Amino acid sequence: MDVLVTGGDGFVGRHLCSELLDRGHDVTSLSRTPDPSVLPSEVDLQQGDVTDYDSIEDAFEGKDVVVNLAALPPLHQPPKETSHDSVCIGGSINAVEAAEQHGVSKFVEMSSLGADPNGDTAYWRTQGLGEKVVRYSELDWIVFRPSFIFGDGSETFTFVRRHTTPYVTVLPDGGDHPRFQPIWVGDCVEIFADGIEDDAYDGEVYELGGPEVLSFGEVARMLYEADGKSVEIVPVPMVLATVALYAVDPIPSIPLGVDQARALKMSNVTDHNDVGAFGYDESDLTTLSAYLRGEQRHRPQRRPVPSD
Secondary structure, three states: OEEEEEOOOOHHHHHHHHHHHHOOOEEEEEEOOOOHHHOOOOOEEEEOOOOOHHHHHHHHOOOOEEEEOOOOOOOOOOOOOOOHHHHHHHHHHHHHHHHHHOOOOEEEEEOOOOOOOOOOOHHHHHHHHHHHHHHOOOOEEEEEEEOOEEOOOOHHHHHHHHHOOOEEEEEEHHHOOOEEOOEEHHHHHHHHHHHHHOHHHOOEEEEEOOOOOEEHHHHHHHHHHHOOOOEEEEEEOHHHHHHHHHHHOOOOOOOOOHHHHHHOOOEEOOOOOHHHHHOOOHHHOOOHHHHHOOOOOOOOOOOOOOOO
């Protein structure tokens, strides 16, 4: 198959492009500023911005499948020149329209666990609305809703290290919230690739989580322990943290604000983990602690077709 991946040189995209190449597919990465240093040389690079239809349309010609990974990081407020609305909603509209115009067979949308058109934060609200664009299209489609994806290049690791300190760090409610169900990027892209290859998965929304539920504080401790450092977490009341984030919201130089205050109270855990539909048992998946020890695991290569 000939597969186009929007955001193909991003964190998830670079892993997915490599996985698809390993399976024998032709792969094109579409991004605003293509970075050949993070992708295999066999990947075709195309420049385009999903918020600008004319800049991306030609890249969809002759493609069998489009995978839309384009999104802004959920943990920071977006830069002034863009927004979650323009990327998650506008980008999905443009990508779907281009796919329909060029006769693409299947559209795969990476959304996020917690996506909801009526969500409390701009990120989850626009993810939910972006899903609607895909699901109401004329295309065969799949929507994936992963929890926090971890691995080499993970934005979440960068966020944790940037906003905590080793040895002693202050966290709202001692870091008990938010709670995640982290899934390793290697497991995640295998599931995505299975969905791309097998039409039996079409027309469904799949929630994906890893084998354990962890709090923000537990993730921070694991990261610092992997660096050979301890961390003592000093709790502050959630209400004080919320007031502080609301107060800094108008300050452009601080990438935190109201949405991050709301996100502190949310849970990013699956209601029903759909990894089983792709032949995984949760015990087959790589845990965060195993990854940090360099002990990634892989499932058997047989990929069963889901039953009707």
